[in-house]
Amino acid sequence: MNENQMNRMHTGKGFIAALDQSGGSTPKALLQYGVLERNYSNDEEMFDLVHEMRKRIIKSPAFTSEYILGAILFENTMYRTIDGQYTADYLWKQKNIVPFLKVDKGLTELEDGVQLMKPITDLNELLKKAAEKNIFGTKMRSVIREANSHGIKKVVDQQFEIGKQIAKFGLVPIIEPEVDIYSADKEESEKLLKLEISKQLSNLDQKTKVMLKLSIPIQDNFYSDLMDDPHVVRIVALSGGYSQAEANKKLACNHGLIASFSRALSQGLTAQQTEEEFNAMLSNSIKKIYEASIK
Template sequence: MKNRERYIAQLNRMHSGKGFIAALDQSGGSTPKALAQYGVQESSFSNDEEMYTLVHEMRTRIIKSPAFDREYILGAILFENTMDRKIDDQWTADYLWEKKSIVPFLKVDKGLADLANGVQLMKPISNLDELLTRAVERNVFGTKMRSVIKEANATGIREVVEQQFAVGLQIFDKGLIPIIEPEVDIYSADKAKSEEILKEEIKKQLDLLGKEVKVMLKLSIPTVNDFYKELMSDPHVVRVVALSGGYGQDEANEKLSQNHGLIASFSRALSEGLTAGQSDDDFNTKLGKTIKEIYAASIT
């Protein structure tokens, strides 16, 4: 029963809590870049295991920081290697929820396929069922998976949304809440047009869902303010969150604050300015300032 109670508490927190989601889920290819931004050079590690240990230390430092507080942060997205490691002898997901009241999510995609029809679909997720089983055992609440839309190509966008919802249903059937993330490239020449097509395709898929099915949506901050408002009121949608998509921290916050009800799920914009060499005081002060600014933009 404990897990059912935990699930209901987490669902309520994600649906109506004030705050945002911290995306701590850079994986494989983007890990060296995340470490370099943090001031840890590639010469500091000689294989993947050492690299993942260093990135887990960085994430542990963020999660354990007093600035990383439930008052501002609703959830955190982990990647598989982080889920399978511990913080102070507790699985990361348990530490997040039991020590911090922060809802744990898991990134499940395996990266992007090559560009076709103006989009990048997700690569097949070969071990998805096994991964979801482990996520349930580790007390994870939900998942996240990303596709990318580069052009306003109706066929490509439909394929992206159909793939996201098909995998999302498989995830929901395992007892987890999927975050569906069809990112529109912020540098796309026809971003607003892509968003119009995307919204229609999402609405079509939401209309096909069974009454009990719940999903979250993670979308690029739209060109037209409040463009996703009607998706927020759909009974299937727990929450609509925004990615920073390559905007710097200040610009991402500025754009986000103009979209009412849209909350952040930032990764790069969250860790901007944090370095391994900072004293704990400096690190916590910088993180605290960043978190408060993202929070303020998320509660508009």
């Protein structure tokens, strides 16, 4: 584990950029960017295009460690290069931004009010490759749709079981049990979720460190006590479908909670923009998300 990266993630000012759209969500991300499906004919061409989009964001002068602490990458991106360096190395060596890797393989069907993660095949091999590529940590997502105590326990148990496996490779897992922002009983789900997370944290080995990626809570500062747990490096928030303005407004009401936005970060960016237009739009978004993250 890189101690400089750990210190930066634990105490630095800024937020995490989520650039980890996977196979299922890539067409939507490209469409938002102004690239239609007719512009590519297979997965290889699609991933080439999305890498160009991510590379454009990462290389932008607006994408700087003054505002951004880390960036989450899709597995395909980890094997690709930027200016002759693997993406993770470029992020850290050229930008001083900590690299993370999305490791989950998507969600199961809804059961007990939740969607668990699908089995992560060959996880150990992937974690070995991530360590070799100088990745600092990982991210994996589950979704909670209803305030079902049994389902929420299953989500958290699965997240922490795999998280402990990840930690054995010297990587810091981002535990992401997302509560659907449109859930009718979101606040009750958050109470059940916090209880299960607290139980899991109390049972961790003293040396094991994790991060949490959570939906912005109904009750302001609801997760503040979890931030003080010695196992928790940082708690970050997903935008979850909120617009950038709405996500920033809600985030700013939660002291110590920082952003890890995807769609809210890339909102307004298009392939058709000039470099000047693109960089100006990205800079504006980054500064607004940063301000909401340091409140």
